[in-house]
Amino acid sequence: MNMSAPLLAVRNLETWYGPVCAIRGVSLAVAAGRIVAVLGANGAGKTTLLNTIAGVIDPFKGAIEYRGEAIHGRDPDQVARLGLTLVPEGRRVFPFLSVADNLAMGSFARRDRGGQAEDLERIYSWFPRLKERMAQHAGLLSGGEQQMLAIGRAMMARPDLLLLDEPSLGLSPLLTREIFNIVTRINAETGMTVLVVEQNAQVALAHAHDGYIMELGRIVAADTCAALMAKDDVREFYLGIGAPASADGRKRRWKKTKTWR
Amino acid sequence: MHSAVAVESISMSKQENPLTLGCDTAAKLFRARARMWGAAPALRWKARGIWHSATWAEYLSAARAVGLALADLGVARGEVVTLLAENRPEWLYADMGAQGMGMVGNGIYPTSSPEQVEHVLGDSHTRVLIVEDDEQLDKALAVRERCPKLMKIVVMETEGLRGLADPMVTSFADFIARGSQLAVERGADFDAAIDEGGPEDIAFLVYTSGTTGAPKGAMIAQRNLIFQLGTVREYLTVEKGDKTLSFLPLCHIAERMATVFNQLAIGYIVHFPENAGTVANDMREVSPHMVFAPPRFWEKMYSQVELFMRDAIVPARALYNMALKAGMKAAEARLAGRPAAEWDSAKLKLLRTLAFSNVRDFLGLASVKNAITGAAPVPPDLLKWYLALGVDLIEGFGMTETTGFVCATPPANIKVGFAGRCAPGVEIRLAADDEILVRGGNVFAGYWNAPAKTAETIDADGWLHTGDCGEIDADGYLAIRDRIKDIIITSGGKNITPSNIENQLKFSPYIADAVVIGEARHYLTCLIMIDQENVASFAQDAAVPFTDFASLTRAPEVLRLIGAEIEAVNQRLARVEQVKTFRILAQLLTAEDEELTPTMKLKRRVVATKYAGLVEEMYR
Numbered sequence: 001m002n003m004s005a006p007l008l009a010v011r012n013l014e015t016w017y018g019p020v021c022a023i024r025g026v027s028l029a030v031a032a033g034r035i036v037a038v039l040g041a042n043g044a045g046k047t048t049l050l051n052t053i054a055g056v057i058d059p060f061k062g063a064i065e066y067r068g069e070a071i072h073g074r075d076p077d078q079v080a081r082l083g084l085t086l087v088p089e090g091r092r093v094f095p096f097l098s099v100a101d102n103l104a105m106g107s108f109a110r111r112d113r114g115g116q117a118e119d120l121e122r123i124y125s126w127f128p129r130l131k132e133r134m135a136q137h138a139g140l141l142s143g144g145e146q147q148m149l150a151i152g153r154a155m156m157a158r159p160d161l162l163l164l165d166e167p168s169l170g171l172s173p174l175l176t177r178e179i180f181n182i183v184t185r186i187n188a189e190t191g192m193t194v195l196v197v198e199q200n201a202q203v204a205l206a207h208a209h210d211g212y213i214m215e216l217g218r219i220v221a222a223d224t225c226a227a228l229m230a231k232d233d234v235r236e237f238y239l240g241i242g243a244p245a246s247a248d249g250r251k252r253r254w255k256k257t258k259t260w261r
Numbered sequence: 262m263h264s265a266v267a268v269e270s271i272s273m274s275k276q277e278n279p280l281t282l283g284c285d286t287a288a289k290l291f292r293a294r295a296r297m298w299g300a301a302p303a304l305r306w307k308a309r310g311i312w313h314s315a316t317w318a319e320y321l322s323a324a325r326a327v328g329l330a331l332a333d334l335g336v337a338r339g340e341v342v343t344l345l346a347e348n349r350p351e352w353l354y355a356d357m358g359a360q361g362m363g364m365v366g367n368g369i370y371p372t373s374s375p376e377q378v379e380h381v382l383g384d385s386h387t388r389v390l391i392v393e394d395d396e397q398l399d400k401a402l403a404v405r406e407r408c409p410k411l412m413k414i415v416v417m418e419t420e421g422l423r424g425l426a427d428p429m430v431t432s433f434a435d436f437i438a439r440g441s442q443l444a445v446e447r448g449a450d451f452d453a454a455i456d457e458g459g460p461e462d463i464a465f466l467v468y469t470s471g472t473t474g475a476p477k478g479a480m481i482a483q484r485n486l487i488f489q490l491g492t493v494r495e496y497l498t499v500e501k502g503d504k505t506l507s508f509l510p511l512c513h514i515a516e517r518m519a520t521v522f523n524q525l526a527i528g529y530i531v532h533f534p535e536n537a538g539t540v541a542n543d544m545r546e547v548s549p550h551m552v553f554a555p556p557r558f559w560e561k562m563y564s565q566v567e568l569f570m571r572d573a574i575v576p577a578r579a580l581y582n583m584a585l586k587a588g589m590k591a592a593e594a595r596l597a598g599r600p601a602a603e604w605d606s607a608k609l610k611l612l613r614t615l616a617f618s619n620v621r622d623f624l625g626l627a628s629v630k631n632a633i634t635g636a637a638p639v640p641p642d643l644l645k646w647y648l649a650l651g652v653d654l655i656e657g658f659g660m661t662e663t664t665g666f667v668c669a670t671p672p673a674n675i676k677v678g679f680a681g682r683c684a685p686g687v688e689i690r691l692a693a694d695d696e697i698l699v700r701g702g703n704v705f706a707g708y709w710n711a712p713a714k715t716a717e718t719i720d721a722d723g724w725l726h727t728g729d730c731g732e733i734d735a736d737g738y739l740a741i742r743d744r745i746k747d748i749i750i751t752s753g754g755k756n757i758t759p760s761n762i763e764n765q766l767k768f769s770p771y772i773a774d775a776v777v778i779g780e781a782r783h784y785l786t787c788l789i790m791i792d793q794e795n796v797a798s799f800a801q802d803a804a805v806p807f808t809d810f811a812s813l814t815r816a817p818e819v820l821r822l823i824g825a826e827i828e829a830v831n832q833r834l835a836r837v838e839q840v841k842t843f844r845i846l847a848q849l850l851t852a853e854d855e856e857l858t859p860t861m862k863l864k865r866r867v868v869a870t871k872y873a874g875l876v877e878e879m880y881r
Contacts, residue, residue: 011806025797027806061801212808218797222808260809260849 005068007032007193008053008084008161013062013072015045015052022048023059024217030161030210035187035194037208037225039201039238044214046197047089050163053195054086055079066161081109085159089166091150095139099130102138102149106156115158123152126182144175151179155186164196168203176200180207201238205229213238213260221260233260280526281490286458286483288361290490290525295321298528301502304350306533307543315350320357323350325451326440327358331389332450333443334413338363338457341385341466345369345378345401346393348507348533351417351433353521355391356465356511358440362454366465367478368512370859371397372852377476379404381468385478385709386410391433394418398430405429460484466709467514467661478709481514485664488702489518490526492684496657496669497631501528503550504628508540510859515636518665519553544625551631555860556639556767557774559654562624563646564770568795584616588649595648596677613651626652633657633669637862638741638760640768641677648675656680658741662718662725664703668739679738689739695730696745747865749779755837757785759865762830762838769826770795774863777840778876784841786879788872789823790863791845796822814845844875 006029015023023045030036040046051057053064055076064072071079080086085106094102103123107116124131127148133141138149147167154162164183168176184207187194198204205211205225213221213234221228228234235241284290299318306313315323331342342359344352344367356366369381371393378400382390388410392398394417401414416422417433444451464486466478499505505524509516520531529551534543544552570581587609594604621627632647635657647654655670658680667689670681683689687701704725707715719725730748731741743758750756759777766775766787773792779785793810796819800807807813823845831839846868850857856868869876 012801012804014801025801025807027808062804219808220810222812 006030007067008195009063009065010049010053011063011065013049013052013064014060015048015057016060017048022217023052025062026214026217026219027062028212028219028222030193030195032160032193033187033191034210035184035196035208037204037211038195038197038214039199039204039211040214041199043216045217046214047165049214050086050165050195050197053079054084054163056086077109080157083158083160084163085154085157085161086163087150087154087165087167090169091143091146093138093141093146093149093153095137097138098135099138099141099149100134102153103130103156106153107158109157116156119156119158123155126186127152143170144172144179147171147175147179148182151183159192161193161195164194166197166199168198168200176203180204183207201234202240205234205239231260278491280493281487285460285487286455286462287464287486287490287522287525288357288455288458288483290487291324291357291361292321292452292455294525294528298501301528302530303524304353304531304533306350307535307539310535312532320350320354322441322444323354323437324358324361325444325448326437327355328362328364328440328451328454329358329443329447330436330440331359331364332362332454333439334389336362336364336388338454339365339463341365341367341387342389342391343367343369343382343385343387344391344512345371345373345397346391346417347371347537348511348516348520349393349417350533351391352511353531354437356521360464361451363458363462365463365480367468368465368510368517369468370510370512370852372859373400374853375400375403379407380475381478382408382411384468384475385466389413389415391415392417395421398422402427402430458483460487461706463706465517467512467517469661477711477714479514479661480706480709481664482706485703485705486522488686489664489666490522492666492686493523493526495684496633496655496666496671496681497523497527497551498672499527499529499551499630503527503529503630504532504547505529505551506532506534506540506544506547506549506625508534508537508543509554513636513860514661514665515553515659519551541625545623546625548622548625548628550628551633552626552629553633553635555636555862556634556643557637557861559634559643559647560640560767562626563643564792564795566620566624567770568798580612580616581620584612585646585649587612588617588651589645592645592648596645596675617650621650621652626650631655631672635659635666635680636860638743638764640764642768644675644677658739660727660729662705662727663699663701664705667699667701667703670738676734676736676738679734679740681739682737683739689733690724691731691733692724692726694745695732695742697727697729697731697739697741698724699727700724749777749785750781751779751785751837752781752783753837757838762787762834762840765830765833766827766840769829771799771822771826774861776863776865776868778869778879782880785838786876787827787840787843788863788868788875789843789845790850791819791823793849810849811847814847820845842879844872844879846872 008030011027013023013026038046052059055074058073063070110116129145130148130152167179180203186192208225211225211228212219281290282293295317300316302314303317303320304315342364344355346352359366367385369378390401392401398416405411414430415433415436419432460483462483463480464483465481468476468478507520511517524531532547534540570578591604591609629652632652632654634654639656644654653672655672657666657669659666667687668681668683690698692698700723728745729741730745731739733739743760747759748756749759762777763775766772771792772789774790775787777785777787803818805816805818807816827840827843852859852861856864858864
């Protein structure tokens with residue numbers, strides 16, 4: 001982690017859905033210009049985490065600081081105007097608007113026409129398929145194209161911090177890699193910081209710089225992605241790189257408790 | 262018919278003892294009970310959320326089937342049959358079936374490593390191993406080449422094993438079906454085998470976890486069991502039809518006696534939880550009448566309640582504190598020997614009902630009649646808290662080599678810090694350097710194939726050298742100070758009992774376990790294992806950021822918190838006993854780690870060796 005203050009600092013976050021505690025004390029830091037991945041199985045609390053950061057849900061305890069300013073408890077549109085844009089889980093494009101209109105919705109809060117045109121060009125260059133289907137209704141696009149559109153729409157707000165919720169959901173492995181390659185490219189070219197939440201550990205760890213692993217609302221491992229990929233438990237339980245065979249050559253079957261060492 | 266009655270077992274001849282019915286082996290008693298109580302429920306288990314029941318008749322018939330199937334495989338009298346599974350009815354069917362046929366029962370902790378499994382199988386010359394599922398099977402298959410006596414492995418849960426075609430492996434369902442078939446043809450063989458048994462027969466082995474050297478198999482004879490069963494009324498008031506929950510490992514002597522054998526004397530119904538994770542919920546559902554557990558279990562319940570009350574609304578907290586204060590005062594008066602009229606008032610009862618009945622329901626202690634702890638040092642403040650709540654938590658002392666209890670506290674006369682008086686027929690005395698010696702019908706029959714070790718433990722006069730030191734007061738109450746081997750001698754020549762210090766540290770909700778270091782050193786230090794749940798809760802309340810467990814242990818506020826807990830204990834200790842500094846173990850330990858015993862206690866020697874680096878840091 002670099003020495004300067006992080007762009008986004010989450011401390012002791014606790015979020016409840018009624019009587020159920022979804023996030024039980026999560027603290028993490030996202031340094032400017034880095035891609036940070038948050039991994040975990042279903043129900044770990046990853047989407048809740050992003051939704052709380054984006055202001056869609058209010059936390060019960062804890063603080064979220066963006067550039068040193070407290071943003072927890074604020075309305076989502078205020079948070080968005082500060083420079084944090086959320087690409088929600090399941091894409092959520094506006095199905096009856098065209099691709100071009102969807103993108104235009106992304107820059108709704110902006111006033112600089114010149115800048116918007118420039119960004120639009122850039123997005124079409126990253127996602128040539130969107131340019132081809134400019135006039136098409138977004139609801140008729142394929143899953144991969146919708147994901148590109150959702151990211152493009154978010155990029156139109158010229159965010160400093162992009163919150164990506166499970167971009168690989170429902171996409172083929174090839175498309176998933178394509179999406180992540182583009183995100184990495186955007187991060188390299190523009191220095192945009194990315195906080196990506198993913199179930200597909202393999203692709204996330206391969207593209208991100210830093211990683212956190214969540215289980216049942218808690219962080220169980222926090223390190224650079226390179227270090228995480230070397231941990232035995234990550235390899236066995238998240239990357240599917242099988243454990244060594246047992247003495248008689250058969251695949252070992254016993255359930256080992258995760259220790260995260 | 263023979264409902265359990267509180268009778269003095271001292272002057273009763275074996276003929277009239279309603280607890281043992283004049284039987285000289287547990288197998289005979291088991292058969293007699295199954296005939297007497299045939300239709301009554303004996304065992305219950307929860308599967309997929311639904312409770313199932315087995316009557317005494319069904320229990321006997323299942324044991325008979327397993328016993329006959331084992332004999333059919335060629336297992337002979339005196340040979341060992343081992344179980345490697347969590348607590349479930351099949352464990353008992355197999356164990357009692359084997360013992361009925363005159364074979365020797367045995368259990369291995371399900372958290373054991375393959376190497377540990379190999380040691381027990383090899384040392385005991387196990388002929389048949391019965392495992393729970395594919396996970397345990399893998400361990401057995403990994404080491405079977407080095408266990409030449411092993412001829413069969415039986416698997417209870419065959420999920421994931423459909424493709425397996427190993428001649429040595431069979432399913433429990435097939436095994437018991439074979440046995441049931443044999444029971445039709447020659448069921449009388451089982452009865453004949455039971456009749457052939459006698460008091461000197463070895464019933465089962467218990468491998469002691471062994472903090473020094475490899476684990477040894479303690480042999481428990483039938484006469485040991487009958488002796489212990491004859492004295493259960495010294496500390497148990499539960500009746501036939503009462504309920505217990507079996508959640509401690511059955512291979513441990515305490516659970517084996519409580520679940521399998523004491524049941525034969527009293528006739529309570531044993532309930533098996535669905536799995537290790539549902540114990541708290543199952544406690545609430547079953548609401549057992551008898552609960553035996555090590556101090557750690559009672560400590561966890563206590564700290565759960567205390568921390569829960571911290572977040573409670575003001576009126577609830579006020580009521581709780583008021584009731585606790587009154588309860589503590591009454592407890593102290595009771596312990597000081599003041600007459601009941603003085604402290605057992607209607608007001609206290611009312612406060613208890615208002616404030617504590619929900620707490621007791623939540624903990625599953627609503628119906629408890631006998632609450633017992635032991636097997637590790639007990640913090641006195643813990644006992645007082647339970648007394649304040651209206652739960653008569655009593656302390657007992659025993660070990661594998663004494664077939665369980667040696668002493669138990671009579672609820673009518675609790676002395677905090679003492680483990681009670683010994684049962685009739687048992688003698689205790691102190692030897693040189695205050696080592697506790699025990700003699701009586703419950704002293705085991707020696708270590709399996711280890712006559713030298715046995716001779717070291719039981720002397721020529723029949724006294725068992727327990728390896729613990731303590732004191733006996735004028736009333737015959739025994740107090741345990743520590744394991745003799747664990748006593749620390751500082752560089753200044755001072756004798757320190759680390760258990761005393763560790764006990765007090767463990768009472769803190771933030772400290773799960775502690776190991777005090779100081780052998781041949783200038784001052785004492787300690788290594789701490791924190792309670793993850795409670796410390797994480799503290800960190801949340803105090804807005805202390807942390808990511809994973811290791812980062813939690815490094816947070817300065819957590820270090821300050823633990824430091825304060827240690828300081829609070831230091832205040833109550835003599836100068837030479839005070840802990841100068843500490844380090845927190847940065848790994849979250851589980852029962853599968855070598856640092857912990859299966860009952861989740863830190864192994865002193867292993868910890869001191871493994872974390873030698875941390876220790877050296879503290880003495881720099």
